[in-house]
Amino acid sequence: MANEPITGRADAVSRRHVLLGAAGTALSGLAGCLARGEDSGLDGEIRMDGSNTVLPHGAVVSEEFQWRNNRVVIPVRGSGTGAGFQRFCAGETHVQNASRPILEDERDLCGQHGIEYLELETALDGLAVIANPDNDWCESLTVEELAAIWESGSDVETWSDVRPDDPDFPDEEIELYGRDPASGTFDYFTEEITGEIGNIRSDYSASADTNVIVRGVRGSEYALGFGGAGYYYENEDELKLLGVDDGDGVVKPKRETIESGEYQPLTRPLYTYFRTDAFEREEVRAFARFYFEAIDGEATDAEIVEPGEELTWTQWAARRVGYYAIPDEQVRASAEKLEDAIAEERE
Incomplete structure (x- = not known):
């Protein structure tokens, strides 16, 4: 084929x-x-x-x-x-x-x-922020937190760096998975989250295949990744879907929130x-x-x-x-x- x-x-x-x-x-x-x-x-x-x-x-x-x-x-x-x-x-x-x-x-x-x-x-399409199903400390992230994690030059290394005042966030290194720079998904995510196409840290695992991202997040308790929401729903028993808060409350990507435009900025x-x-x-x-x-x-x-x-x-x-x-x-x-x-x- x-x-x-x-x-x-x-x-x-x-x-x-x-x-x-x-x-x-x-x-x-x-x-x-x-x-x-x-x-x-x-x-x-x-x-x-x-x-x-x-x-x-x-x-x-x-x-x-x-x-x-x-x-x-x-x-x-x-x-x-x-x-x-x-x-x-x-x-x-x-x-x-x-x-x-x-x-x-x-x-x-x-x-x-x-x-x-x-x-x-x-x-x-809705881009989903996904975590390992064993992640029991994080249910959602704000756009500002996502930017701090993913932007070029980020000093976020561990989950506790994301929310220093939250004792539930562990002092464990975040393993990051996302699309590669040749992808339109990469372009959209970086522009909407970090403010500029291509503005992203260099030490994440980049792939042209979202299925590779799914496998990476599925394989590590402390992983975090992004990709099309459809890939999450194909693997929802093996992943955790995080909500995104753009300042108007936490929303998760699903048909109703994407088709209504409520899920922002990742619709x-x-x-x-x-x-x-x-x-x-x-x-x-x-x-x-x-x-x-x-x-x-x-x-x-x-x-x-x-x-x-x-x-x-x-x-x-x-x-x-x-x-x-x-x-x-x-x-x-x-x-x-x-x-x-x-x-x-x-x-």
Whole structure:
């Protein structure tokens, strides 16, 4: 699988477990040919790359679309947000998944290659602060405490350094685990917690794979780490979820607090970028619009669709793989933005 992209009906895989786990590995792609499905008359190839974090969401949306348009092939790869933008801005891909907004140097690269693009918010993620389940002294941390722990030049070495006046915090060294600097998750966490992208201490265990972070925290009583909340919920029997206090009270990441925006500052939007010149192709227009179309009768999962809800495919797919749905107002805004871009490109 690592070298040969494969796709199939989304129901053929456990989207939340298999795809979410795959997103944290050095995965080269999920793509290929559907064995069955519906022939809509559309055909062509749409190449998607980018964030490992957003890969599961993009893979599920593309699989559902391909099921209904089985002559359209959508290879979905997870080179990482930064590496994906390098390919996208060079015109090698049509769709870019990103766990952060495009950076200035990436915008410049797109400009150098004459690549114009459309940025769409398509899902939400919550970053979780996790500890070992044997940790019985800490239930939550403030944003200021997290900054003191993680910032560059930090003098926090032990748990007692975090709260010197709390006798329950042990004089034991904190073992830190987090994402590596090539990750959009790293960029978001450092900017929101320490105030600047890349502002982080050098003596933590960095990994491109959140599953490695999970194993590290699980293996040490005094460990602390951060990663996507979905990874916590895949391993909640073996980890402890800490609340975060941004000054308005302690909140933990879960569907209600993330989708409402209550969990701050570690709720983040996830993005899908389309090359606007690709909108000249009917299959690309149809695929982009599919994100914001209402789900059909095949997507009735009780865990995903709550009573009375009317979800779109992008909202449904986000929940299906362990992420969170963008608000309805954002769906409408993104759909309108898309239609404006399509109309402009086709003038």
